Amino acid sequence: MNDAELAAHLAQVAGKLLLDVRASGVLSGQALGKAGDETANEFLCHALRTQRPDDGLLSEEEKDNLERLSKSRVWIIDPVDGTREYGEERTDWAVHVALAIDGRPEIGAVALPGLDLILRTDRPLPLAPCPKTPRMVVSRTRPAKEALDVAEKISAELIPMGSAGAKAMAIVRGDAEIYLHTGGQYEWDSCAPAAVALAYGLHVSRIDGSPMIYNQADVYMPDLLICRPEWAERVLSLLG
Incomplete structure (x- = not known):
């Protein structure tokens, strides 16, 4: 295996x-x-x-x-x-x-x-067509201010959801286009979702555009962006 x-x-x-x-x-x-x-x-x-x-x-x-x-x-x-x-x-x-x-x-x-x-990661499927009006997954209990601000600027529909993995996989599955998180996570919250999202051809980065790096001494990861490639530049520009 x-x-x-x-x-x-x-x-x-x-x-x-x-x-x-x-x-x-x-x-x-x-x-x-x-x-x-x-x-x-x-x-x-x-x-x-x-x-x-x-x-x-x-x-x-x-x-x-x-x-x-x-x-x-x-x-x-x-x-x-x-x-x-x-x-x-x-x-x-x-x-x-x-x-x-x-x-x-x-x-x-x-x-x-x-x-x-x-x-x-070994069985990626083609991405669904990207709609003109984006959908953004956010925490169902404590959506981040930065995510709400970006959503307002791009007129995104908000979809409240639970776990980080569920939110990231919503992008993979075509149920949403943007997952922006700024509330702090740890390496285990995003490593598998990041790997799968990359295999599917999605954009995965920190909110400054730098890559996600794992197996660090400090496993805290302050932020991430997983989104359709069509929206990456626009979202990152609003966070800069």
Whole structure:
């Protein structure tokens, strides 16, 4: 099984495990989110350490091992991206499995278990036609001021949504054209979505136009822009 197949397989299996945990009906809300995180993380980390023992590993749910900084290949995972949405039994949450190579988001898969979908770097599909009026995905609970300002200037329709992975995959799937985030994230929030978006031919960058670089000592990532190439220059100019 090559790296892309492994990423997709692990994301899919973790998603099924999470659906099973939720379907048990034993837990709800924050307790359900915690149980889901722990279950998916245990599976993913064990599988990656078994299948790719020489690679580095960074997970939201594991204590960071800085030995990864000496590795060229580092798996970056988010067992449940959108724990709140998962606990609320919504569909806008995701599982992220990515491989960064020399800091670049090269390979990855994003599972959307609530929608029975998995998007992966080795099976990109053609992008849908780009509409004249853009749609912008924003946080359903705390949309960033910068995103709201840009949306107003380009007359974009706002689409509130949960997890970062769900928002990024909305662009990949053709359900929106722009995902602009300035509220701060971490490497696991965007590595797999960035890898998939790049494979599909989308624009992926920081809001100053610089590339997204992963496997850093400080895993905080202040901002990102994932959008249709047709909108990249315009959005970046409004943020400069």
